Amino acid sequence: MNNPDSISVLIIEDNRDLAANIADYLDERAYLTEVALDGVTGLHLAVTNRYDAIVLDIMLPGIDGLTLCRRLRQDAQSNVPVLMLTARATLNDKAAGFAEGADDYLIKPFELRELDIRLQALIRRSRMGERSQQLKVGDLELDLGTLALRRSGRAVELPAMPLKILKLLMKRSPNVVSRREIEQTLWGDSPPDSDALRVHMHILRTAIDPPELPPLLRTVRGIGYQLQEPDASTA
Structure with a gap:
C-alpha cells in the first residue's frame, strides 16, 4: 500500500x-x-x-x-x-x-x-x-463506500433502516418501488406491523426533504414510493 x-x-x-x-x-x-x-x-x-x-x-x-x-x-x-x-x-x-x-x-x-x-x-x-460508488438523484448524493449522504451540499444523517430504504429507492429511481419490495429488503418474509414501514418512511422524508427544498420522495398511493428529481414529477 x-x-x-x-x-x-x-x-x-x-x-x-x-x-x-x-x-x-x-x-x-x-x-x-x-x-x-x-x-x-x-x-x-x-x-x-x-x-x-x-x-x-x-x-x-x-x-x-x-x-x-x-x-x-x-x-x-x-x-x-x-x-x-x-x-x-x-x-x-x-x-x-x-x-x-x-x-x-x-x-x-x-x-x-x-x-x-x-x-x-x-x-x-x-x-x-x-x-466509483456514488448514487445521485437531483441534488441528493449518497456515497456507498462511506455512506456519506448530502442534500444540496449539506450533510444528512439517517439511521440504518431508513438509509437502507434510501439506497434501494436511489438505485431504482425514477421507478416506483412497491411497499412489498421495501418490506422484503428490510425484514425478508417476516415484516412487522404496517406502521413500522410508515415510521421509517417518515424519518426518511423528514431528513431528505426539508421544507425549504423541493421534495424528492413521492408516495404512490396503493403501490409504494418513488424518488425522483422535482422537475421530473408528474404528480
Whole structure:
C-alpha cells in the first residue's frame, strides 16, 4: 500500500496470543490496530468506529463471527472489508462465511505475511470501489463506500433502516418501488406491523426533504414510493 500509516484494522480474535501476534506484526508495518477479544465488544467497535478492514475470527464468545458479520452488513449497513479467520477448512464452512458478507477467508494456521498481503488487496479494492460508488438523484448524493449522504451540499444523517430504504429507492429511481419490495429488503418474509414501514418512511422524508427544498420522495398511493428529481414529477 502507498500509505500504510493511514490503514486502521480491527482485530476480533479471542485467542489473546494470536491477537497480540497479529497486532504486533501489523503495528510494525505502520498499521493502526485495535483488538477485541469477544464478539460483543468487536461488534460495538465495528459499528462505532471507522476501520479500513476487519480481521474476524469465527469462533468467538458473546457473538460468533458469522452472526457478527451478518449484523454488520444488514443492521449497520457497513461495507468495511472483512477477512475471516477460522480453523474450519471445508467448502461449506467457507461458503457460510461468504454468505454472511465476508470478503476473504484465511485458514488457521497461517503466515502473518499472507494476512498482510490479503489485507492490502482487500483495502485496495475497497478504496477503488468507494471512489466509483456514488448514487445521485437531483441534488441528493449518497456515497456507498462511506455512506456519506448530502442534500444540496449539506450533510444528512439517517439511521440504518431508513438509509437502507434510501439506497434501494436511489438505485431504482425514477421507478416506483412497491411497499412489498421495501418490506422484503428490510425484514425478508417476516415484516412487522404496517406502521413500522410508515415510521421509517417518515424519518426518511423528514431528513431528505426539508421544507425549504423541493421534495424528492413521492408516495404512490396503493403501490409504494418513488424518488425522483422535482422537475421530473408528474404528480
